Amino acid sequence: MLRNSRKVLLQNSVRPIIYHKKTFLTQEYKCTEAWKKMNSSPVFNKININDFYNVVDQNYTSKGVISAIDVDIFANAIKDSSHLEELKDMLHKLRLSAETGNMLESTRQATVRNYMEFGDINELVEILKNPLNFGVFLDYYSANILLDNLITTANYEQAARVAALMMLQEEYDNDITCTLCQYACLKYITNYVPPEPVPAPPEQKNKKVEEIKIRIKFLRNPYFDDHFDIQDTFTLSGKTLAWISERVKDNLSNNLQIIGWLIYRKFDKLSAFCETISKEKSFKVYAEVLKLLQRETGIVDAESKPVLENCFAILNKVQQTPSDVSLEESLKNAIENAINKSHKNDVSNQEQLYSSWSKIREEKLAEQAQRLDRARRLQLVQEKQKELETEEQKLWFFENEDKIDLQIEEKEKLVDKSTLKKKVTKTTDENYIPPEIRPKKK
Template sequence: MLRNYRKLLFKNNVCPVIIHKKNFLSKEYKCTEAWNNMNSSPVFNKINIHDFYNVLDQNYSSKGVLSAIDVDIFANAIKDQGHLEELKDLLHKLRTTAETGNMLESTQQATVRNFMEFGDVKELVEILKDPLNFGVFLDDYTANMLLDKLLTLNNYELAARVASLVMLQEEFNHELTCALCQYACYKYITTYTPTPSEPAPPEEKNKKVEEIKIRVKFIRNPFFDDHFDIKDTLLLSGKTLAWISERADNNLNNNLQIIGWLKYKKYDKLAAFSQKISNEKSFKVYKEVIEVLEKENAVIEAEFKPILENCMSTLSKAEQNTEASLEETLKNAIENAINKTHKNDVSQQKQLFESWAKLREQKLQEQAQRLDRARRIQLIQQKQNEMQEQEQKLWFFENEDKIDLEIEEKEKLVDKTVTKKKASKTTDEDYIPPEILPKRK
């Protein structure tokens, strides 16, 4: 039907309307109005965000201290793109202080929302990939919104990276998050095309290379944890697909788990799982799974070909699923998850925003009390010093002997090494050097 409609438009010289891809999540899911209400506190009306950053930066440079509540206020006060780099800088500086453990959850969500709305999503993913320097983590709601945005933009590589971040946290409790992660990884795996590697530069013959040796106390043995140390996006996508698909035992997850173990290069688990599910009567294999296996069999190393061929022959005996494609089934799973969780997610986000607003007010009051207490202590100490100096002036003649003794004690503590060095350098005018006689033959 759509194809005939396009032909009719071109035949009549009518420019076709470009239909953009539909989002999975509705605008209501983002709870933008509730988020703006949370950040409509009178505190934000009193802040000049540019001057506020300068004050925080100077405070950090002079004292090495940065308050988590101040960073939270700055993050939630951003209304344009111009202050995203400053927010990134404050997040990094906060990680270097003892206050990093007090970072508020609203700071992390504000960072994700600001970069999604005003900034570059790619830069946001880089921040999320480096929690050691920025300390920003995704929750279920921000993960869903970010995955929805990336999938709408057809940026499957970044979407797979975000899904891998969810896998690295090992939090698979939210049904919608898991479904979106599965879809992102599946689309990246099926659309992945390896980039041709650049040819190595020709080596110059008879060129001596100078060896540089460095003395070290000990050599650290190489270690690979097969989790946080994985950098390859394709490998991470396979592991994410395999781990998330393990959470539920149904036909869709079983098919996705096969692709996951394959791309994760865990061929022993792939063979064992294929043998297990092939014996189940309810299992139906999708043709897309067989196509991925055949495509991988063409480029796999020779030592693993027998395992993969055995898996293909085992799965080919299972009944084919011809009702719908694997991608359509995944989309239906996402829609079903949205229908189940949408209302609950929206209400929980609104409750979170209210609790975050109350917590921010509480933290601000506590900080104001601490600053007021520190200022009063400083004033008391200053007043005590002034009274001590005044007392010394008033009772100088009565305590003159005592003051003289104190001065003598201080003079004894003076380091005399400098005077000794100066005395050793002075030359005696009557000094006569010894006469050097010639050696006797």
């Protein structure tokens, strides 16, 4: 009895305390009830998700055809994590088919919500980073929900990658999205730790390396578009911060734009912008901006160092913000202001979207059912025609005997002669001497 009591006491004493960090977005913004209502259609009660996937997969394997509406139904019917790999597989197959242009918007948001609720967010970000293979793009509302989740869990690297995706799509119309992207990039940049350099392997002397030559048709000239080809998250964060901030003309965005051009390594634009902005009387520089400038000045090469030193000298002469006002807190206030401004409108737009998506799904289902029914009836008609032709041939055989014989002869002519057995040809040799035949000995 004493042992059991001690065990219960120990379990209660080591129970972890869970702290819930405050999020930017409210539960109302996520429109969970409206989303569930959209997916409460009777069609979801009629399907077995395991059998449904098998049928779609077999149809794709045998015919190479997959329907966008089938993928949408599967994506919205998922209730646990066991079907996420199948969803990923179906998205890839749809991307490889001609139906990829018909992918529904509800499929994309369902993918984001499913991975956030049941799966791994890191895997979701990898899917989003590879639209060529999966075709999943973020809209404003799914991006806001995803960014809010990543920022709350302090996963700033993945949050910066998501923000970069919105920059690559050049989507800047939603104030909440823009401010959350700015915050994600700023947190990643300020917390960035450069990776340690990998030591070069020791050179092995007097070792002959066998050259392997491969014949190729052509060589592509090296090309870097400085946009989609950027793979470094740190550089992408700088470009995202610069591009989003230059579209807003206020003191906070001006400071963020300086950081963006600095991290993006566009020192010519940074120098020109510092010259221009320092002349505005309303501009005030944050202490964090000056610290980042000093940090990067000690890292860059000798050629770029004078440019950054000049920028620092220019900004150091500008009036600074009060010491109790930080750049991060100002950006948090900007996020709250954007949410207060756009929250009601965004929630209303989402509810309208979900209602329209539900109607679109019903229309697509009706069209697909009508198309399948038409194909089925056409197949039945063709089979009936063949049966009638066979019966007609039997009934009118003697009247059409000559015609049938001609058809048989034509078919025989079409037979590939190479399939026929070759006749053995006997060849004679003039110099051939037959063997001598002697009588048998008695």
